[in-house]
Amino acid sequence: MHMNSAPHLLTEDRAEYERILDDALRNAHDRPDLTSVGKRLNAEQLRTMALNATALITSAAAAEYEYFVKVREEQRSPSTSPVRNSVLGPAVGDEDEDGAGAGFGAVLTVLAPILAGTAAVIFLLVGYVMKALSPEPAFAETLVTVGWFFGALTAAGLLAAAVGLLIAALRNGATQVPAEEAGGELPDEVARAKEAWRHALLERGVVPFLRAALADPSADPASSVPPRPVNRIPKIGYSGPDFSSPSEGSSATSRPTFTSPDFTSPDFGPPEHRPE
Known part of the structure; x- marks a missing residue:
């Protein structure tokens, strides 16, 4: 600047x-x-x-x-x-010391309850439908058991996700005040x-x-030209050369004068008129 x-x-x-x-x-x-x-x-x-x-x-x-x-x-x-x-943590793309991605644990925590819950619903639904048939198929009880197993995994996954959110909230609580200060002050x-x-x-x-x-009595509110008395900002530019006028009374004497050259004609004539 x-x-x-x-x-x-x-x-x-x-x-x-x-x-x-x-x-x-x-x-x-x-x-x-x-x-x-x-x-x-x-x-x-x-x-x-x-x-x-x-x-x-x-x-x-x-x-x-x-x-x-x-x-x-x-x-x-x-x-x-x-x-x-400290607030945002490592940048996206950084990896843990064991080489695993930083977001792998979070993805697994989210996907595990969803997958387990979906499997539990499928196995329980098919198992109880099979148990309603007559005669009851031999694997109907097995399907119901597997469905309740996945149901337990779903509950455990939800509990782990809730604990993880609580731990993250407690860990970020210490940085909450500095973050607000950085944004407000x-x-x-x-x-x-x-x-x-x-x-x-x-x-x-x-x-x-x-x-x-x-x-300034001539100041125009709609004009972008500043008032004339404003001299607080140094002017930028170049001043013209200082030419002084000739002193009075010397114009007549200071003018150059010229005289015509004095030409003489050459001497021509008889020998008696030639200069010695």
Whole structure:
């Protein structure tokens, strides 16, 4: 990011910029230089002007904003996010030390009760149908026994799944508070950088702009051109060369003069007239 140019305000920070602007307009009468809000220009007109000049205003706090974005991105990177790793666990595709997939146990815990329950229903249904026949087939009792066996496996699988969920909830309970803090409160360094940017944007950007707009009688609320008295941002460009005009009274004497060349004709004539 170039410090001499208006920074590009990220979309996620535009709401914060508008919040700072609204707070400044809301508390304008607490500042002696902004007490004229509402006389010639009201708060809504000033807000429109400031939103049209967002790039100009935010450039006043370009250094603080660049540092804030840098620190925030460093905190968001996976290498510096232990809370994320502790809450979410290993990434998808990681394997346990014994080589088995990390999700194999979870898949087995879910599928075992389903398969066992399905087998129990089939065997019990077929077994009792066979027992209703006359004469009763010899393997009808065996089918019923196998069905109750799978029924017991289903109950055991459901119990194991419930215990597993309870253990997971207890294990993740210790990381619940850090996770909420990570989502609701910023780390100390990021919070300090954000507060420094907010303060610089308010004092060096928003307030001087509003002051200049109130002092400029030609300020147009619908225009994106900033008020003329705004001189808080260093100008970027090149000044023209300094040409000085000639001093008075020397124009007549300083003009160059030219004289015509003095040509003489060659001497032609008889020998007695030739120069000796």
